[in-house]
Amino acid sequence: MLVYPLKPRGRLTAARTVVADFLLVFFLVAPFLKIGGNPLLLFDIANRQFFIFGFEFRPQDFYLLVLGVITLFVFIILFTAVFGRLFCGWVCPQTVLLEMLFRKVEFFFEGSGPRQRRFNNAPLTAGKLFRKTLKHASFILLALLIANTLPAYVIGGRRMLEYVSGPPTAHFSLFIFTLILSGAIYGTYARFREQVCTLVCPYGRLQSVLLDNNSIVVAYDFKRGEPRRKLGVTDEPAAHGDCIDCSACVLACPTGIDIRNGTQLECVNCTACIDVCNSVMDRTGRPRKLIRYASFAGITQGTTWRFTLRAGLYTVVLLVLLTVITLLAAGRSVVETTVLHTTGPLYQEVEGNIRNLYLVKVLNKTHDAAEVTLRLQSPEGELRVVGPALAPAGRGSAESVFYIDLPKARLFSSSIIVKIDVLIAGEVVETVQTTFSSPQVR
Ligand code: SF4
Ligand code: SF4
Numbered sequence: 001m002l003v004y005p006l007k008p009r010g011r012l013t014a015a016r017t018v019v020a021d022f023l024l025v026f027f028l029v030a031p032f033l034k035i036g037g038n039p040l041l042l043f044d045i046a047n048r049q050f051f052i053f054g055f056e057f058r059p060q061d062f063y064l065l066v067l068g069v070i071t072l073f074v075f076i077i078l079f080t081a082v083f084g085r086l087f088c089g090w091v092c093p094q095t096v097l098l099e100m101l102f103r104k105v106e107f108f109f110e111g112s113g114p115r116q117r118r119f120n121n122a123p124l125t126a127g128k129l130f131r132k133t134l135k136h137a138s139f140i141l142l143a144l145l146i147a148n149t150l151p152a153y154v155i156g157g158r159r160m161l162e163y164v165s166g167p168p169t170a171h172f173s174l175f176i177f178t179l180i181l182s183g184a185i186y187g188t189y190a191r192f193r194e195q196v197c198t199l200v201c202p203y204g205r206l207q208s209v210l211l212d213n214n215s216i217v218v219a220y221d222f223k224r225g226e227p228r229r230k231l232g233v234t235d236e237p238a239a240h241g242d243c244i245d246c247s248a249c250v251l252a253c254p255t256g257i258d259i260r261n262g263t264q265l266e267c268v269n270c271t272a273c274i275d276v277c278n279s280v281m282d283r284t285g286r287p288r289k290l291i292r293y294a295s296f297a298g299i300t301q302g303t304t305w306r307f308t309l310r311a312g313l314y315t316v317v318l319l320v321l322l323t324v325i326t327l328l329a330a331g332r333s334v335v336e337t338t339v340l341h342t343t344g345p346l347y348q349e350v351e352g353n354i355r356n357l358y359l360v361k362v363l364n365k366t367h368d369a370a371e372v373t374l375r376l377q378s379p380e381g382e383l384r385v386v387g388p389a390l391a392p393a394g395r396g397s398a399e400s401v402f403y404i405d406l407p408k409a410r411l412f413s414s415s416i417i418v419k420i421d422v423l424i425a426g427e428v429v430e431t432v433q434t435t436f437s438s439p440q441v442r
Contacts, residue, residue, distance in 0.1 A: 002120075003194060003256040004113035005103075006248070010275025019090055020100035027093075028149055031157030037367045043154050055329065056365060060336060064328055071321040076203070078314035080210040082307075084217035088203070089269035094196050099254060099270060101142060102189040109135040113251060139190050140182070147181035194255045198266045207265055213296040214308050218269045220249075220260045220291050221299050228260075231284070242286045249273035249291060259291060333430040335372065335392075336363040337422045342401065346437035353381075353405040354438045360385075361399045362422070364392035370424050374402060377419040377431060381406040404436060411438040 033040040035054030152160035168175040225243035252272040372390035376383035387400035422430040
């Protein structure tokens with residue numbers, strides 16, 4: 001069933017428009033932005049490089065990604081328990097694109113909800129065909145723009161620009177992919193629309209378990225509004241509430257629900273009903289906020305918002321996770337060193353020592369060239385690089401060969417752990433461990 005919502009107007013809609021405009025611009029320019037020489041956001045799966053707000057994450061940092069995802073889930077649970085679906089109404093890409101882009105195009109060509117309904121039910125004329133064509137052409141252009149921006153987050157903004165400005169045959173698979181994606185986006189915003197929120201989105205389904213009576217949601221103050229009464233009905237004023245049963249809140253709702261029936265899974269907290277009801281209250285001389293952000297407990301008991309035990313526990317878990325992630329991220333080395341035994345004999349005897357030969361590879365994660373040295377931390381012995389100097393270029397790598405000599409007389413096992421410090425400009429940036437092989441224990 002097609003929903004024809006009224007064009008929303010009001011303070012909250014204006015504030016949401018500012019937020020949405022910022023997010024839309026950010027979405028379009030983010031693949032081209034850099035921080036400290038690193039892409040702001042890049043998820044380069046082919047080269048296994050990921051940048052989140054300029055911080056680089058490699059496959060070796062996978063544990064950070066897992067922790068980050070867990071933290072995000074806890075944050076969503078906490079946020080939803082306290083603020084309900086604020087995310088859906090203000091920053092969810094689906095709502096932003098539908099309500100702030102595609103719906104606005106539709107309002108422009110076909111007018112607000114009731115006009116749209118009449119326009120759709122009217123017989124097909126040249127004028128109607130013209131306006132419908134313009135609307136759908138605009139939808140297709142927007143879908144193409146979005147579909148051509150999304151891959152830029154995977155291959156980089158500049159490369160995507162090169163691909164888009166080149167012939168489609170040069171990057172045929174990407175071309176086909178963006179065409180299919182454009183079709184899916186067009187179909188979603190031209191027809192499927194709010195059903196993404198009501199039928200597909202798992203977050204919406206979770207609301208029933210995440211919300212409690214203290215969660216802030218878009219809510220109708222039934223204590224103040226009921227019993228509702230149509231304007232002009234001349235009964236005792238004290239016997240009825242502030243709701244004049246004008247149905248403006250229902251007509252404004254993009255998911256087609258009546259918020260006066262209580263919190264519903266279909267409500268995406270878009271605030272359209274708040275704005276329209278406020279304007280009705282203004283016109284009838286009653287106080288605003290008959291529909292507002294409020295908790296069930298706040299409406300029934302008149303209490304102000306409280307930080308519940310559940311929200312407190314979520315907050316503690318969230319803070320612990322954030323602290324762990326910050327410490328782990330801050331402690332990451334600027335290089336990544338791999339040490340392997342060379343092929344051939346495991347050890348040699350050299351002048352009373354046992355010698356093991358190793359291959360070393362140093363990956364430089366910074367943009368600056370580095371002079372890397374190695375030092376044996378434990379046990380006591382000698383480490384000497386016998387291959388080329390370890391001098392990886394910025395974001396490059398270098399390989400070499402080194403040996404470790406340990407006095408045979410002090411070896412107590414056929415395999416012991418040795419620790420090697422990796423230094424740049426005299427500072428230890430990483431410590432790696434490997435095994436040292438020697439003859440059988442005496
Ligand atoms: S817009 Fe306000 S007054 Fe009108 S029906 Fe909805 S709640 Fe009642
Ligand atoms: S009930 Fe109000 S806040 Fe919820 S989706 Fe409908 S208009 Fe938006």
